[in-house]
Amino acid sequence: MDPIAESTESTESTVLARPAPNAEEASEVGPCVRRAQAGDLAAYDQLVHQFQERIYGLCYHMTSHHEDANDLAQDTFVKAWQALKSFKGNSSFYTWIYRIAVNTCLNHLKLRRNRTTHLSLNDLDLQPENHPDLVALVSDKTPRREANLAELQRRLNEAILKLSDDHRSVVTLHDIQGLPHDQIAKILGVNPGTVRSRLFYAHQQLQGWLADWVQ
Amino acid sequence: MIDDESSKRLQQLLRLKRHETPPPGYFNEFSDKVLDRIRALESERAIPKWRRWFSRGSQSSHGPISESGLWSVWGWNTAIGLSMLVATVGGLYWASRLTDPEGMSGNPPLQAASLGNPSAVAPAAFTVGTGLAVGTGLAARSMFELAEPRSVQFHPVTVSISGSSPELSSTNPLPSGLFQLPGASGGGSEAYRVRFGNSPR
Numbered sequence: 563m564d565p566i567a568e569s570t571e572s573t574e575s576t577v578l579a580r581p582a583p584n585a586e587e588a589s590e591v592g593p594c595v596r597r598a599q600a601g602d603l604a605a606y607d608q609l610v611h612q613f614q615e616r617i618y619g620l621c622y623h624m625t626s627h628h629e630d631a632n633d634l635a636q637d638t639f640v641k642a643w644q645a646l647k648s649f650k651g652n653s654s655f656y657t658w659i660y661r662i663a664v665n666t667c668l669n670h671l672k673l674r675r676n677r678t679t680h681l682s683l684n685d686l687d688l689q690p691e692n693h694p695d696l697v698a699l700v701s702d703k704t705p706r707r708e709a710n711l712a713e714l715q716r717r718l719n720e721a722i723l724k725l726s727d728d729h730r731s732v733v734t735l736h737d738i739q740g741l742p743h744d745q746i747a748k749i750l751g752v753n754p755g756t757v758r759s760r761l762f763y764a765h766q767q768l769q770g771w772l773a774d775w776v777q
Numbered sequence: 778m779i780d781d782e783s784s785k786r787l788q789q790l791l792r793l794k795r796h797e798t799p800p801p802g803y804f805n806e807f808s809d810k811v812l813d814r815i816r817a818l819e820s821e822r823a824i825p826k827w828r829r830w831f832s833r834g835s836q837s838s839h840g841p842i843s844e845s846g847l848w849s850v851w852g853w854n855t856a857i858g859l860s861m862l863v864a865t866v867g868g869l870y871w872a873s874r875l876t877d878p879e880g881m882s883g884n885p886p887l888q889a890a891s892l893g894n895p896s897a898v899a900p901a902a903f904t905v906g907t908g909l910a911v912g913t914g915l916a917a918r919s920m921f922e923l924a925e926p927r928s929v930q931f932h933p934v935t936v937s938i939s940g941s942s943p944e945l946s947s948t949n950p951l952p953s954g955l956f957q958l959p960g961a962s963g964g965g966s967e968a969y970r971v972r973f974g975n976s977p978r
Contacts, residue, residue, distance in 0.1 A: 603812060610808040618807070623794060632799075639811045640818065715797075718790060737791035769787055776786040 591655050599646050606646075610639050613656070616739070617663050623734040624667040625674075626719045634670055638663040653748060660749045664731055671727050714775065721771040729764035732757055 591612065597605035617638050622631035642659050649658055722730060735746045736757070743761075747754040769776055 603815065606815075607808050607812055610811050614804055614807050614811075618799065618804070619795075622797065622799075628799065635807070636811050636814060640814050643815050644818070714790075714793075718794065722791075722794075733791065737788050738794045765784060765787055768791075769783055772787065772790065775790060776783045 595655050606643060613659060620663050621667055623738050624730060626723055634666050638666050657748050664749055668727050717772060721768050725764055729760050732760045733764045736761055
């Protein structure tokens with residue numbers, strides 16, 4: 563079995579990439595949302611606890627910057643609280659708050675565009691660093707045998723940061739966070755076909771930039 | 778066309794990013810920070826807008842407004858306002874002293890132009906065709922004249938209208954707007970003389 567495939571499949575349940583809530587989870591969200599809409603902060607606290615990791619993950623993968631992701635995730639929940647009364651339930655709360663998070667990140671990226679970006683990954687715990695399969699992949703499966711996991715991580719993040727905001731959004735939501743096309747379409751307010759198209763072109767670019775690693 | 782195998786490997790590579798997680802315990806305080814910010818916003822919203830306005834600039838965007846901070850800013854704003862007021866009044870007084878060495882008491886106060894007896898004042902020194910002619914005396918005193926040099930003397934002002942004046946009508950009064958000429962709207966060849974309140978009769 564391909565070590566990289568095994569490595570990634572074994573970590574499908576990683577918190578930052580937790581997929582959209584299932585029916586049971588969604589049924590728990592509804593009452594909390596209604597109580598929070600009535601001004602119940604304790605209920606909103608439950609919602610924050612439920613979605614904080616996914617929202618943080620989205621912000622982090624969109625920015626590749628821990629401090630920015632921290633601020634943006636907080637901003638997302640504060641904005642959501644302020645706009646909670648306008649939430650009509652036409653879409654799921656999950657989709658709604660994801661849309662707020664994506665827009666918050668895109669606005670931030672527009673402001674940051676001229677700023678020198680640097681990765682802030684030192685304080686993040688790259689869990690599979692010691693995963694034997696991944697170590698094997700890095701040492702055996704790439705043309706640069708001397709490369710290590712940090713190099714892979716750096717190249718990967720640099721490549722993702724080179725993508726346009728639209729392309730990075732779909733790559734983050736689909737490839738990293740595991741959301742289906744139709745849900746991404748709802749979050750971004752575009753057609754599912756547009757999502758597929760953006761994914762296709764984003765993959766093309768990433769394959770060019772990461773040719774050493776994917777061929 | 779993207780090779781299926783490399784596409785699959787790319788997606789596997791991207792999924793590795795799921796392992797990038799914040800330090801352990803990071804999320805323990807996350808919701809507390811969010812709720813603190815929300816409470817701060819709620820308490821700020823409870824403060825009247827005019828008090829928030831005075832407190833702008835000295836408060837952090839996340840913190841509540843304290844009474845001491847509020848009044849220190851209030852005092853600062855008041856001091857700036859008073860300074861600007863004193864500077865304005867002083868400037869006006871100084872300008873008036875430059876204009877009138879004897880002080881404002883030497884001249885009657887500014888007043889709107891009044892129509893006097895047409896025969897009491899000589900007509901305008903010059904007229905141009907059928908248009909509007911303004912006397913050679915200085916124009917009506919205005920705020921702009923306060924900046925005139927000391928040598929300026931004020932004289933009676935006369936304004937005469939001669940001939941038919943299409944420029945003057947009820948819908949097109951004198952451009953200065955300082956006085957009105959009753960009857961001017963009818964045009965004609967009558968000459969109107971306008972005398973200011975401070976001119977001799």
